[in-house]
Amino acid sequence: MKNLFIYIIALSIFGLASCRKDFQEIAAVQVTLQLDFPDNYVDGSIAKNIPVSIKNTITGQIVSFISDDRGLVTADLIPGTYSVIASKSFSAAEANILTGYEQESFVNANVTPLIIDGPKVVAIKLNGSRSGGLVIREYYYSGVPSAYFYDLFIEIYNNSNADIRVDSLYLGNTKTASTTAYGFTKYTQDSVYLAQVFMVPNEGSPRFLKPGESLIVAMDGINHKSDPLGNANSPVDLGPGVADYETFWSYSAKELDAPDVPNLTHVYGSSTSGFDWLPGLGGCGLVIFNTADFDKLPVMKEPGTTAATQFKAIPTKDIIDGLETVTNSNVQATAKRLPIAIDAGMTTVGAMYNGKSVRRKIKSVVDGRTIFVDTNNSSADFEVNSTPSPRKWN
Ligand SMILES: [Ca+2]
Numbered sequence: 001m002k003n004l005f006i007y008i009i010a011l012s013i014f015g016l017a018s019c020r021k022d023f024q025e026i027a028a029v030q031v032t033l034q035l036d037f038p039d040n041y042v043d044g045s046i047a048k049n050i051p052v053s054i055k056n057t058i059t060g061q062i063v064s065f066i067s068d069d070r071g072l073v074t075a076d077l078i079p080g081t082y083s084v085i086a087s088k089s090f091s092a093a094e095a096n097i098l099t100g101y102e103q104e105s106f107v108n109a110n111v112t113p114l115i116i117d118g119p120k121v122v123a124i125k126l127n128g129s130r131s132g133g134l135v136i137r138e139y140y141y142s143g144v145p146s147a148y149f150y151d152l153f154i155e156i157y158n159n160s161n162a163d164i165r166v167d168s169l170y171l172g173n174t175k176t177a178s179t180t181a182y183g184f185t186k187y188t189q190d191s192v193y194l195a196q197v198f199m200v201p202n203e204g205s206p207r208f209l210k211p212g213e214s215l216i217v218a219m220d221g222i223n224h225k226s227d228p229l230g231n232a233n234s235p236v237d238l239g240p241g242v243a244d245y246e247t248f249w250s251y252s253a254k255e256l257d258a259p260d261v262p263n264l265t266h267v268y269g270s271s272t273s274g275f276d277w278l279p280g281l282g283g284c285g286l287v288i289f290n291t292a293d294f295d296k297l298p299v300m301k302e303p304g305t306t307a308a309t310q311f312k313a314i315p316t317k318d319i320i321d322g323l324e325t326v327t328n329s330n331v332q333a334t335a336k337r338l339p340i341a342i343d344a345g346m347t348t349v350g351a352m353y354n355g356k357s358v359r360r361k362i363k364s365v366v367d368g369r370t371i372f373v374d375t376n377n378s379s380a381d382f383e384v385n386s387t388p389s390p391r392k393w394n
C-alpha cells in the first residue's frame, strides 16, 4: 500500500512535469518564411542561403537563420510581434547567373511588424538592386556637450575598383527624427522624400574619386577641437586639408564661411530657417544620388498627410547609397523613412551629444585598399565609432 502511494505521488509529479513541458511546446508556434527573389531575376532561381534575422520587438531578442535549398526558413516562435530582415550581396559572377547582369548586386527585405498569433506561412519578396560604388562610410551627427553640433561630418567613399566622378553628386536628408515622430506616415518604396539637398559643385573641371579615396563634407569646415568658435569637447578637426566641402548656410547672419573650405551648393530646402544645415541630432535618412534632371523632380507634401512641409521626391532608382540613422535602439523599424531597397535596417550612435559616430564595417583589404561591407542594411553594415575619425578607418 505504501509502495502504491509512492507510485501515485511519483506519477503525479511526473504527470505535472510533462504537462508543463507540453505547455511550453504549445506556447511556441511554427512559422515558415518563404523567400522569393525579385521578379526580374532569372526564372527558377531559388532564394537559398539568404541570411535572415528575426527580432522579437518586445524583448529585443534576435535569432538568425539561413534559408534552405527551397528558400524556406522555419522558426519556432512564441506568439508576439516580430520584425524580419533578410539581406545578401552577390559578387558580379553570382549576380550574372541570377540576373543576367555581371554587376555586384544585393537583395534585401524588411517585414515589420510581423504579428505571430498562430502557426503561419509568410511570403517574403526580396528587393534587389545593384551595389553602388560610392558609399557613405561614416556619419557623425550626435554632437558633444553642451549642445554643440556644428562638428557634424559625412564621409563618402569610393568602394569600387574604378574612378567615380563626384562633381554634381547630390547629398540629401529626409525629415529629422524627433522624440515623437520618426517615419513618414505613409512612406513609399518608389521615392525618397528629402527635406534638404546639396550638390557637389563643378569647380571648372570634373572631379573624380579614385578607388579607396573619400570626400569629407563638414557642417562647418574648421578645426572644432582648437578653433575659438569650436568646442573643446569636439572629437574632430574638419579644417582645410580634412574637409573637402562644408555646408554654408547663407540664410543666417550667424553662419561663418570658412574661406579655405569650398561650399556645397544648396539646391533644395523645405525650410531655410536655423543657423546651419540641421539634419538632426536624432538622425535622419541620409542619401547620395545622381539624377538626370533635378529641377524636374516633384516637390510635394509628405504622402498620406496634409502637413504643409514640402519635400523633394527623388526616385529610389536614382539613389546610390543611403543610411537610416535614429536616436536610439528603441526606435522600431515601422518608423523607417528610407525604402527597404536603399536601407533594409537602421543604425544609431545610441544617444544625443555622446560624441560618437556610425561607421561602415571593414569587409576586406585588397592591395592596401579597404573595401567596406555594403549589403544595404545598416543594421548589419554599420558599427558605432567611439571617436569619429574622418579618413581614418583602421
Ligand atoms: Ca556651415
Ligand SMILES: [Ca+2]
Residues within 6 Å of the ligand: 221, 246, 248, 257, 258, 259, 260, 261, 262, 263
Ligand atoms: Ca566655405
